Amino acid sequence: SQTIxxxxxxxxxxxxxxxxxxxxxxxxxxxxxxxxxxxxGRGLQLLFYSVGIGQISSEVPQNLSASRPQDRQFILxxxxxxxxDSGFYLCAWQNNEQFFGPxxxxxxx
Amino acid sequence: xxxxxxSPQSLIVQKGGISIINCAYENTAFDYFPWxxxxxxxxxxxxxxIRPDVSEKKEGRFTISFNKSAKQFSLHIMDxxxxxxxxxxxxxSPTSGSRLTFGEGTQLTVNP
Numbered sequence: 068s069q070t071i072x073x074x075x076x077x078x079x080x081x082x083x084x085x086x087x088x089x090x091x092x093x094x095x096x097x098x099x100x101x102x103x104x105x106x107x108g109r110g111l112q113l114l115f116y117s118v119g120i121g122q123i124s125s126e127v128p129q130n131l132s133a134s135r136p137q138d139r140q141f142i143l144x145x146x147x148x149x150x151x152d153s154g155f156y157l158c159a160w161q162n163n164e165q166f167f168g169p170x171x172x173x174x175x176x
Numbered sequence: 177x178x179x180x181x182x183s184p185q186s187l188i189v190q191k192g193g194i195s196i197i198n199c200a201y202e203n204t205a206f207d208y209f210p211w212x213x214x215x216x217x218x219x220x221x222x223x224x225x226i227r228p229d230v231s232e233k234k235e236g237r238f239t240i241s242f243n244k245s246a247k248q249f250s251l252h253i254m255d256x257x258x259x260x261x262x263x264x265x266x267x268x269s270p271t272s273g274s275r276l277t278f279g280e281g282t283q284l285t286v287n288p
Contacts, residue, residue, distance in 0.1 A: 099273070110280040111220070111265065157219050163272040164210065167219035 069094035073158050073168040080175055086131075086145040088171050090158030093139065098160040100141040102133055105155040105170075117141060148175045178203055180268050182279025189286050195253040197282045199266035202247065206268040210276070211240065211251050214263045223264075224251075225272075256286045 070093040080086060092098055102114040113126045115133035123133050130149050134142045141158055153175045158168040182199045189195045199209075210225035226233045226240040226249065233240045239252040253260055263283050267276040 099275075101275075108283070111278045113275075116275060159219075161273065164222055164225065165276055166222060167212075170217075170219045172217070 069160070069166065071158060071160055071166060071168040073156075073171050075171060076169065077172045078174070080148050080173065082150055082175055083147045086143070086148050086152070086173070088143040088156055088158075088173075090141040090143075090168055091139055092160045095139070095160065095162055097138060098162050099165075100135060101159040101161070101165070102141065102143050103157040103159065103167075105157060107154075111157070115143070150175050178277050180266060180277050180279045182266050182282060184282060185280065186283045187285070189256045189284065191256065191258060191286055191288050193256050193286075195256045195260065195284055195286070196250060197264050197266070197284070198248065198250045199268075199279050200246075200248045201268050201277075203268070203270075203277075204247070205270045206277075208269050208272040208274075209240070209242065209249050210267050211238075212265040212267065212278075214265065214281075216262075220263075220265060227272075253284075256284075258286045258288050260284060261286050 072091050100117045103111045104114055105111055117123050117135045120135055131145050156171045159165050180201050211223045212220035213223045214220040224235050224238050226242050228244045231242050237254045242249045263281045265281045266279040269276045
């Protein structure tokens with residue numbers, strides 16, 4: 068069966084620090100991969116999606132970047148975090164249906 | 177044209193009642209309509225999905241109704257329980273393997 072992992076589960080970072088969030092998927096190959104951000108009590112904002120290794124589409128111009136170095140690995144990064152980067156970050160994978168990971172709660176102070 | 181409009185934003189229902197969440201879309205290319213359930217601090221989980229070749233799909237207490245001519249679809253939760261309290265998202269895409277467009281979500285509270 069397919070499994071999606073995200074880590075860390077929670078993260079508290081100072082403004083201006085770098086960020087690296089990792090997402091890995093098991094039990095499937097060549098999935099579409101997605102990064103979403105969810106502000107408190109709000110909807111799902113699509114940040115990046117990838118249809119294959121090295122193929123990244125950005126939905127919202129911002130302080131973040133994404134990379135897909137392996138078929139089932141998706142990384143979200145920032146060189147310098149802003150206060151507005153705080154939120155709940157969700158990775159998702161998709162072949163037919165889309166499934167979400169457990170999320171990372173990021174607080175930027 | 178890519179938007180999916182979801183209402184209401186929040187909903188309070190008594191235990192045993194029926195919860196109804198509505199979504200409307202504009203893009204006639206949309207052909208796949210899933211619903212997700214999200215509990216606080218968790219990722220959304222796929223609840224039920226429908227394609228427009230049927231007007232209704234039922235799984236347990238959860239039913240999707242689909243009106244292709246009106247470009248609307250809705251989630252009905254029968255015999256609502258406090259454990260159903262969560263945020264519900266509708267979504268749509270041209271196919272089941274393509275990028276989803278999500279509604280803004282509905283926060284459902286079922287009072288005991």
